[in-house]
Amino acid sequence: MTWESVIGIEVHIELSTSSKMFCGCAVEFGAEPNTNICPVCLGLPGALPVPNRKAIEWIMAIGLALNCEVSERSVFHRKNYFYADLPKGYQISQFDIPVCHDGYLDVTVDGETRRIEIERAHMEEDTGKSTHVGDGGRIHAAESTLLDFNRSGVPLVEVVSRPDIRSAAEARAYAQDLRAVVAELGASDVRLEEGSVRFDANVSIRPEGAEGLGTKVEVKNMNSFRSLERAVEYEIERQISVVEAGGELTQETRHWDEEAGVTRSMRIKEGSSDYRYFTEPDLAPMVMSASWVDEVRVGLPELPAERKARYSNEGLDPDLAGVLSSSPVEVRDIFEVATAAGADHRRAANWLVGEVTAWLRRTETDPAKLPLGGEQLAELVEIVDEGVVSSSAAKVVLEGVLQGEGSPREVAEARDLVQISDMSAIEEIVAKVLADNPEAVDSYAAGEEKVVGFLVGQVMTASRGKADPKLVSELLRKKLSS
Amino acid sequence: MTLHELTIAEAGERLRAREVSSSDLLEAALDRASRTEAQLHAYLTIDREGAREAARKADADLADGIDHGPLHGVPVALKDNMCTRGVETTASSQILAGYIPPYDATVTRKLKEAGAVIVGKTNLDEFAMGSSTENSAYGTSYNPWDIGRVPGGSSGGSAAAVAIGSAFAALGSDTGGSIRQPASLTGVVGMKPTYGTVSRYGLIAFASSLDQIGPLSRSVQDAALMLEAIWGHDPLDATSYSGSYPNPSAALDDGVSGLKVGVVKELAGEGYEPAVETAVSAMVDKLSDAGAAVVEVSLPTFDIALSAYYLIAPAEASANLARFDGVRYGHRGEGATTEKLMARTRAEGFGPEVTRRVLLGTYALSAGYYDAFYGQAQKVRSAIQEDFSRAYGSVDVLVSPTSPTVAFEAGARVDDPLAMYLSDICTIPSNLAGHPAISIPIGLDEQILPIGFQVMAPALGETVMFQVAATVESLAGFTERPVLEELAS
Numbered sequence: 001m002t003w004e005s006v007i008g009i010e011v012h013i014e015l016s017t018s019s020k021m022f023c024g025c026a027v028e029f030g031a032e033p034n035t036n037i038c039p040v041c042l043g044l045p046g047a048l049p050v051p052n053r054k055a056i057e058w059i060m061a062i063g064l065a066l067n068c069e070v071s072e073r074s075v076f077h078r079k080n081y082f083y084a085d086l087p088k089g090y091q092i093s094q095f096d097i098p099v100c101h102d103g104y105l106d107v108t109v110d111g112e113t114r115r116i117e118i119e120r121a122h123m124e125e126d127t128g129k130s131t132h133v134g135d136g137g138r139i140h141a142a143e144s145t146l147l148d149f150n151r152s153g154v155p156l157v158e159v160v161s162r163p164d165i166r167s168a169a170e171a172r173a174y175a176q177d178l179r180a181v182v183a184e185l186g187a188s189d190v191r192l193e194e195g196s197v198r199f200d201a202n203v204s205i206r207p208e209g210a211e212g213l214g215t216k217v218e219v220k221n222m223n224s225f226r227s228l229e230r231a232v233e234y235e236i237e238r239q240i241s242v243v244e245a246g247g248e249l250t251q252e253t254r255h256w257d258e259e260a261g262v263t264r265s266m267r268i269k270e271g272s273s274d275y276r277y278f279t280e281p282d283l284a285p286m287v288m289s290a291s292w293v294d295e296v297r298v299g300l301p302e303l304p305a306e307r308k309a310r311y312s313n314e315g316l317d318p319d320l321a322g323v324l325s326s327s328p329v330e331v332r333d334i335f336e337v338a339t340a341a342g343a344d345h346r347r348a349a350n351w352l353v354g355e356v357t358a359w360l361r362r363t364e365t366d367p368a369k370l371p372l373g374g375e376q377l378a379e380l381v382e383i384v385d386e387g388v389v390s391s392s393a394a395k396v397v398l399e400g401v402l403q404g405e406g407s408p409r410e411v412a413e414a415r416d417l418v419q420i421s422d423m424s425a426i427e428e429i430v431a432k433v434l435a436d437n438p439e440a441v442d443s444y445a446a447g448e449e450k451v452v453g454f455l456v457g458q459v460m461t462a463s464r465g466k467a468d469p470k471l472v473s474e475l476l477r478k479k480l481s482s
Numbered sequence: 483m484t485l486h487e488l489t490i491a492e493a494g495e496r497l498r499a500r501e502v503s504s505s506d507l508l509e510a511a512l513d514r515a516s517r518t519e520a521q522l523h524a525y526l527t528i529d530r531e532g533a534r535e536a537a538r539k540a541d542a543d544l545a546d547g548i549d550h551g552p553l554h555g556v557p558v559a560l561k562d563n564m565c566t567r568g569v570e571t572t573a574s575s576q577i578l579a580g581y582i583p584p585y586d587a588t589v590t591r592k593l594k595e596a597g598a599v600i601v602g603k604t605n606l607d608e609f610a611m612g613s614s615t616e617n618s619a620y621g622t623s624y625n626p627w628d629i630g631r632v633p634g635g636s637s638g639g640s641a642a643a644v645a646i647g648s649a650f651a652a653l654g655s656d657t658g659g660s661i662r663q664p665a666s667l668t669g670v671v672g673m674k675p676t677y678g679t680v681s682r683y684g685l686i687a688f689a690s691s692l693d694q695i696g697p698l699s700r701s702v703q704d705a706a707l708m709l710e711a712i713w714g715h716d717p718l719d720a721t722s723y724s725g726s727y728p729n730p731s732a733a734l735d736d737g738v739s740g741l742k743v744g745v746v747k748e749l750a751g752e753g754y755e756p757a758v759e760t761a762v763s764a765m766v767d768k769l770s771d772a773g774a775a776v777v778e779v780s781l782p783t784f785d786i787a788l789s790a791y792y793l794i795a796p797a798e799a800s801a802n803l804a805r806f807d808g809v810r811y812g813h814r815g816e817g818a819t820t821e822k823l824m825a826r827t828r829a830e831g832f833g834p835e836v837t838r839r840v841l842l843g844t845y846a847l848s849a850g851y852y853d854a855f856y857g858q859a860q861k862v863r864s865a866i867q868e869d870f871s872r873a874y875g876s877v878d879v880l881v882s883p884t885s886p887t888v889a890f891e892a893g894a895r896v897d898d899p900l901a902m903y904l905s906d907i908c909t910i911p912s913n914l915a916g917h918p919a920i921s922i923p924i925g926l927d928e929q930i931l932p933i934g935f936q937v938m939a940p941a942l943g944e945t946v947m948f949q950v951a952a953t954v955e956s957l958a959g960f961t962e963r964p965v966l967e968e969l970a971s
């Protein structure tokens with residue numbers, strides 16, 4: 001039987017607001033434990049929550065960027081459960097009326113684009129952090145648990161997709177694209193390793209073409225895109241092998257073990273959890289007026305998908321458009337300036353995603369400190385077009401520009417890279433090379449055309465790279481045939 | 483008249499005339515406390531040192547010409563479910579034994595800013611759950627009119643303190659009648675403001691959508707002065723009202739001529755003591771004589787208000803009290819795992835009534851029961867609000883007894899929760915609607931126990947409510963004070 005996998009993904013995004021969701025405490029990663037706390041985020045008796053307006057604007061922005069509708073009125077609920085790092089004994093979250101609902105994200109894998117629908121994006125607060133001490137950090141064997149409430153109350157947006165994802169690769173692409181959108185907005189630090197973006201995957205399988213849904217397994221603890229993809233891949237295979245061996249799947253939560261590369265069943269809770277959601281009486285319903293939503297909408301930046309489409313319209317092929325679109329903003333800004341200054345879009349883009357990006361990586365330079373202006377890039381493209389420098393010499397020119405040696409033209413002059421455009425000078429070198437390589441000349445005469453490449457190389461060497469190779473090649477063929 | 487019997491207004495006049503000092507007023511209250519606390523147990527904590535310092539400061543300020551207003555230098559008490567920085571706050575629960583808040587409730591801060599002197603923290607039913615103050619983990623309070631009887635609850639300590647004079651006024655909290663019912667049972671004025679007008683920041687929550695802080699005092703005017711000091715928009719409370727506020731002191735002398743007074747048909751009959759009904763009807767007649775147009779009004783949903791209340795309040799309480807888990811503060815039970823520690827903490831820390839309500843509320847919110855219980859109760863709540871709106875279409879205020887009975891004997895209802903719950907039958911509807919209501923003492927029954935008269939008004943109707951209440955007060959001419967066999971100081 002052929003199986004189809006059905007995957008839904010929940011993404012938790014910690015917003016990078018300056019203060020927490022319901023109090024004025026700072027949001028700061030890596031602070032001394034229990035230093036950013038107050039009566040509200042510690043759940044002291046009598047303390048009350050007051051919503052952070054900026055956080056509401058961020059979730060509206062995230063929702064709009066994901067093509068969601070923003071509810072006119074949205075309500076906070078209490079999600080009740082006991083846990084040591086949950087100070088109030090309930091989490092303020094949302095239940096039946098989230099801030100955003102019914103959106104989508106188009107995801108492309110291997111050239112095929114599919115629309116993944118988004119059910120909802122809701123607002124909630126993060127919990128504190130438990131660290132289990134002793135015996136390898138496992139909760140049941142731990143000697144003690146340390147609690148840090150700095151994270152308690154940090155605004156969290158949860159984006160829930162519909163079960164529209166059909167492969168592990170698609171799950172990864174969805175997660176990456178979602179993260180890129182959030183990064184573009186500036187709504188979060190989007191650092192996976194610090195937990196500011198976290199993924200859970202709901203995975204099930206069904207016979208290809210079937211309508212209903214299979215037994216759903218929730219997979220947790222993936223902290224990179226790669227581990228998300230691996231975990232989903234593993235879980236799909238596991239489910240297929242269980243079913244094909246005549247076994248039955250259990251609805252459960254499984255933990256991804258990165259080292260072992262397997263998912264493991266977590267402790268099975270007695271009965272299903274009942275969070276006893278009810279309207280949070282300490283908070284009035286939020287009202288998102290049309291004018292407020294418009295204000296947020298107008299403030300949205302160009303999103304990765306929109307930008308990619310624009311680049312394509314400007315003549316970049318889809319791959320190049322995609323790579324440039326997800327390049328750092330500083331790199332993209334250079335592209336905008338260079339093309340506005342007249343540079344060919346495709347060539348400017350190739351320089352940026354090729355040589356410039358490689359240089360950034362090699363020198364470990366922060367893109368914000370990239371010492372290249374759009375005008376300079378336009379000039380670089382121009383001098384190649386004009387034949388002032390060869391394309392190989394242009395790479396050396398770029399290196400010089402990046403090292404602060406001046407404009408492309410200045411660097412080309414200073415480094416003596418300007419192509420020899422004087423025909424007689426080239427003819428002189430060609431004549432010399434032909435005279436010095438009689439065997440090659442004979443070979444050509446005997447029909448071995450490929451020796452032209454060798455001879456071109458000889459001429460280039462003799463000209464120290466400054467001759468135009470195309471010109472040299474033409475000249476050589478003319479001479480050899482005469 | 484001795485100092486401890488003065489109203490805030492009278493004490494204020496003498497303070498400003500330099501006839502007495504704030505320290506004199508405080509010593510009078512403290513002396514009163516030392517003579518009566520062994521019998522009444524109105525207080526859980528008396529902060530003699532802090533209060534004396536505050537009184538000295540108030541006197542020094544006044545000498546320097548700094549006058550913080552009507553409450554300047556006046557000794558007041560706070561129910562022990564309001565946070566006081568540096569002073570133990572327990573909500574009468576074992577689970578908060580020794581808990582010292584690191585911050586002041588907004589009402590505490592406002593009273594301090596108004597120059598009031600905080601005498602101490604008064605007893606209550608644990609987490610304000612009860613109508614007799616017998617559910618306190620630290621012992622029952624008693625009624626100054628008869629120490630064999632309860633002072634009502636849950637703000638019974640505040641009521642007893644104001645009635646006996648160990649505070650000039652006090653704050654209580656009212657979730658289903660917890661200010662008005664004890665005020666009625668102890669012969670003082672007790673008032674629940676419109677929901678959202680007094681900040682709940684720093685009030686240890688019982689049922690957040692119903693809880694409201696308000697004053698207990700010896701006169702209607704004093705209640706207005708206290709209210710004006712503590713209310714107002716608070717950015718720390720997201721349910722705080724931010725529009726314009728009524729003016730409770732404005733119309734105290736205006737009488738009731740031309741006002742329409744509705745007598746609630748449903749709050750009479752079976753279960754109401756004859757003496758209570760007689761006194762209430764007599765007052766209604768007096769209001770009519772004073773020029774009010776009196777009509778009987780039916781609010782049929784009042785009959786199911788109690789049932790709705792006992793689903794909504796415990797449901798909210800079950801979540802509000804979840805934070806008491808022994809992890810961060812308060813009592814901690816022994817347990818090998820976090821789950822066991824939490825379970826042990828709560829089993830040991832909560833008294834039987836609190837446990838009952840947490841279980842009831844948890845059940846009412848559970849999957850499969852939510853619609854039948856909590857959901858249904860919310861519908862009843864809306865229906866009550868609609869009933870009120872209809873009634874206020876034709877009358878300015880509604881009146882009724884505050885409590886169907888006078889103070890009952892200690893122990894009489896402890897084993898019968900339903901009988902205890904019925905104590906609040908007249909007061910609960912205003913909480914469910916978020917409306918203001920006030921209880922004014924109007925007389926004594928033949929056992930020399932006070933009877934209270936309730937005036938209810940629509941949201942933000944405090945101005946007209948105080949106008950009627952002041953008229954009731956003057957028509958009743960109630961000046962009796964409890965006589966307690968005092969112990970030697």
